[in-house]
Amino acid sequence: MTTLSTHVLDTASGRPATGMAVSLWSGETLLFQGAADADGRCPALREMVLPAGTYRLDFGVAAYFRATGAEIAEPPFLDVVPIVFGLGAEGHYHVPLLVAPYGYSTYRGS
Numbered sequence: 001m002t003t004l005s006t007h008v009l010d011t012a013s014g015r016p017a018t019g020m021a022v023s024l025w026s027g028e029t030l031l032f033q034g035a036a037d038a039d040g041r042c043p044a045l046r047e048m049v050l051p052a053g054t055y056r057l058d059f060g061v062a063a064y065f066r067a068t069g070a071e072i073a074e075p076p077f078l079d080v081v082p083i084v085f086g087l088g089a090e091g092h093y094h095v096p097l098l099v100a101p102y103g104y105s106t107y108r109g110s
Contacts, residue, residue, distance in 0.1 A: 002087045005046040005094045006057060007109070008036045012070065012100040016040025019067060021060030026053060052089045057097075058082050065101050072101045 004024070008017035017040050024032035024045065031050075034042050062076035078099070083106050087093055094109035 001049045001051060002090060003046055003092045004048065004050060004055075004087065005092070006036075006042055007094070007096040008040045008059060009096070009098050010040075010064075010068075010100070011098050012065075013068070017064055017097075017099065020064040021058075023058045024048075025056040025058065026050075031055075050087055052087055054084065054086050056082050056084045057095055059097055059099065061099055061101075061104070070101055077102050078104065 006022060008020050010017040016038065017036050018038050020036045022034055022036060022042050023030060032045050032048060034044055036042060059081045061081050062072060062079040065072050078101065081097065081099065081104050083095060083097065085095060095106060096109045098105045
């Protein structure tokens with residue numbers, strides 16, 4: 001079995017993306033729905049044990065930036081950022097998101 005974590009950083013402000021909505025999906029099944037904490041993490045997500053497979057993390061980018069008062073386009077250039085990834089049979093996977101209103105980056109962290 002595998003565990004998963006994420007860390008969301010607002011690169012426009014240089015701070016954690018506190019309050020950004022995060023959801024985890026397996027196909028059409030919602031497995032987790034929450035928000036990034038003051039450190040930009042979702043501790044409850046890490047407590048889940050997941051089988052190997054393909055998953056999707058959705059990040060509510062536009063709603064987060066609107067809530068911070070940032071000026072974003074209407075419609076927003078980035079609304080929801082989906083990251084589709086595969087988990088192996090065992091171990092821990094970390095999927096961070098570095099995000100600004102007009103761009104983002106991710107990678108497999110440790």
